[in-house]
Amino acid sequence: MGEPREHSTLFAEPLSRRSFPIISQPITTEHQHLTTSHDYKGGWSFYLVLAGIVTTLGSSLPVGYNIGVVNTPAEVIKRFCNESFITRYDVVLSEQWLNVLWSSVVSIFIVGGCTGSILGAVLANNLGRKMATVVTNVLSAAGALLFLLCQRANSVEMLILGRLLVGLSGGLTTSIVPMYLTELAPLRLTGAMGVACPMGVNVGVLVGQVMGLDFILGRNEDWPYLLSVYAILVIICLPLLFLLPESPKYLFVVKKNEERALKELSRLRGVSPSVLVEDMEALREEERSGAGERAWRVLRLLREPALRLPLLLTCAMQAGQQTSGINAVFYYSQTIFKQAGLSVKNSQYATIGCGFINVCTAVLMLKLLPMYGRRPLLLGSIFSASVILAVLAVCMIFMNVVSWMPYVCMIAVLSYVLVYGLGLGPIPYFIASEIFEVGPRPAGMAWGSLANWGGNFLVGMSFPSMREAIGPYSFLVFSAITALLFVFQKMYFPETRGKTPAQITQLCSRGFQSKPLLVQDNSHV
Numbered sequence: 001m002g003e004p005r006e007h008s009t010l011f012a013e014p015l016s017r018r019s020f021p022i023i024s025q026p027i028t029t030e031h032q033h034l035t036t037s038h039d040y041k042g043g044w045s046f047y048l049v050l051a052g053i054v055t056t057l058g059s060s061l062p063v064g065y066n067i068g069v070v071n072t073p074a075e076v077i078k079r080f081c082n083e084s085f086i087t088r089y090d091v092v093l094s095e096q097w098l099n100v101l102w103s104s105v106v107s108i109f110i111v112g113g114c115t116g117s118i119l120g121a122v123l124a125n126n127l128g129r130k131m132a133t134v135v136t137n138v139l140s141a142a143g144a145l146l147f148l149l150c151q152r153a154n155s156v157e158m159l160i161l162g163r164l165l166v167g168l169s170g171g172l173t174t175s176i177v178p179m180y181l182t183e184l185a186p187l188r189l190t191g192a193m194g195v196a197c198p199m200g201v202n203v204g205v206l207v208g209q210v211m212g213l214d215f216i217l218g219r220n221e222d223w224p225y226l227l228s229v230y231a232i233l234v235i236i237c238l239p240l241l242f243l244l245p246e247s248p249k250y251l252f253v254v255k256k257n258e259e260r261a262l263k264e265l266s267r268l269r270g271v272s273p274s275v276l277v278e279d280m281e282a283l284r285e286e287e288r289s290g291a292g293e294r295a296w297r298v299l300r301l302l303r304e305p306a307l308r309l310p311l312l313l314t315c316a317m318q319a320g321q322q323t324s325g326i327n328a329v330f331y332y333s334q335t336i337f338k339q340a341g342l343s344v345k346n347s348q349y350a351t352i353g354c355g356f357i358n359v360c361t362a363v364l365m366l367k368l369l370p371m372y373g374r375r376p377l378l379l380g381s382i383f384s385a386s387v388i389l390a391v392l393a394v395c396m397i398f399m400n401v402v403s404w405m406p407y408v409c410m411i412a413v414l415s416y417v418l419v420y421g422l423g424l425g426p427i428p429y430f431i432a433s434e435i436f437e438v439g440p441r442p443a444g445m446a447w448g449s450l451a452n453w454g455g456n457f458l459v460g461m462s463f464p465s466m467r468e469a470i471g472p473y474s475f476l477v478f479s480a481i482t483a484l485l486f487v488f489q490k491m492y493f494p495e496t497r498g499k500t501p502a503q504i505t506q507l508c509s510r511g512f513q514s515k516p517l518l519v520q521d522n523s524h525v
Contacts, residue, residue, distance in 0.1 A: 058237025064204020072212030112167020117449035120175030144231030175449035191369035194430025199362035322455030325478030361421025381423025396472035
């Protein structure tokens with residue numbers, strides 16, 4: 001966003017054309033900060049920080065927790081499922097059918113995520129960004145309650161329904177929360193707020209791994225508490241969500257409620273409404289672009305030629321995050337650490353260390369994104385990930401041939417987790433909110449989230465068979481897919497730092513004939 005305009009930009013308009021009500025300027029004293037529209041640029045405020053904390057802990061963290069926690073008690077839960085079928089249906093499940101049932105418990109989470117991704121656009125437009133986030137927390141809490149009670153009720157069905165609900169919550173969260181946070185933030189802080197959601201997911205995965213340790217909640221009898229303990233954070237954060245402001249962009253552009261939009265924007269920024277000249281000008285500009293004229297259904301976005309390239313960039317980035325093989329790397333990590341000479345327990349700690357690296361890089365991105373922008377970090381991350389995956393495949397092929405090769409594999413795993421977290425991990429989550437304008441944004445976020453969960457499902461279903469068929473060569477497949485993602489993003493993905501979604505849309509409006517990289521980026525965050 002450029003330098004703020006003079007006051008005359010606002011007051012030169014006739015009264016009948018002003019798009020927000022006149023509110024008298026409050027009297028300031030010498031002890032108050034005398035902020036004017038000339039020097040106000042927007043920054044961190046109480047409600048902006050609160051929104052980041054509440055949604056990270058109460059919405060995003062449970063998503064990651066439910067992704068990472070289920071592996072530790074897998075064998076114990078399988079036994080529960082078998083015993084439940086024996087006592088309730090007098091049926092003894094064979095090993096094959098038990099594996100099918102367990103696959104259902106695991107995969108129903110991803111099915112719920114895909115469904116929630118599509119529903120996210122509907123809820124965000126009809127309920128608003130804030131109330132849609134409230135729905136995600138309610139679903140998450142309901143899933144935790146089913147986890148807590150399923151063993152006592154001796155019900156596998158409650159366990160599966162709980163996984164479905166937390167999956168729905170996860171899909172809604174990844175399509176709504178990044179959009180909500182970036183719409184709350186001033187332009188120069190959209191990257192920092194966008195990282196909050198993936199950072200919460202990474203922290204959740206790490207917390208799930210730590211809580212599964214034997215001396216915490218890893219004992220056989222503790223698995224219902226292990227699956228449901230995240231609800232404590234959800235219950236704490238849910239009431240705080242009602243204190244947060246609704247997205248001013250949603251209220252102004254989509255709902256056409258200018259008075260409430262200005263009120264919420266003033267509360268969010270913590271300044272007088274009369275100071276928000278530049279913010280309101282930006283909202284009017286987005287409204288004039290036609291972004292909120294009609295309801296943007298999910299399918300309508302596919303039929304809009306000017307938005308096809310942004311949609312492809314978003315979906316490729318989101319799907320590529322999963323098809324880069326991050327879950328496969330974590331799967332193999334304990335085996336690699338064991339072959340490097342670590343004990344079973346130390347291998348588990350080393351895997352937790354990988355999760356810790358993921359969290360640290362997400363925190364580091366808060367500093368790196370404003371400094372370097374999105375494009376250099378993303379492309380550097382994708383290229384490095386592709387190279388390291390190829391190196392990891394070669395090292396694993398020769399792991400039992402060369403004595404020191406397991407150590408190289410261990411370094412490769414840690415390096416991959418590091419470079420993944422410096423771009424490919426966090427950026428896809430929020431990039432749609434910077435590419436799409438307010439109107440089509442929920443649909444764009446929904447398609448991106450669906451691509452992410454779909455990629456997760458594809459890897460989850462294909463990797464076991466691929467692992468059996470070609471073993472370590474699987475990572476060459478992931479490396480090739482990631483290399484293709486690099487080529488596509490390098491050709492067409494423009495830098496979004498300092499640009500409005502309207503500018504990005506204009507750059508990409510001609511589809512594959514667009515030349516978005518020819519435009520010099522002179523903007524600063």
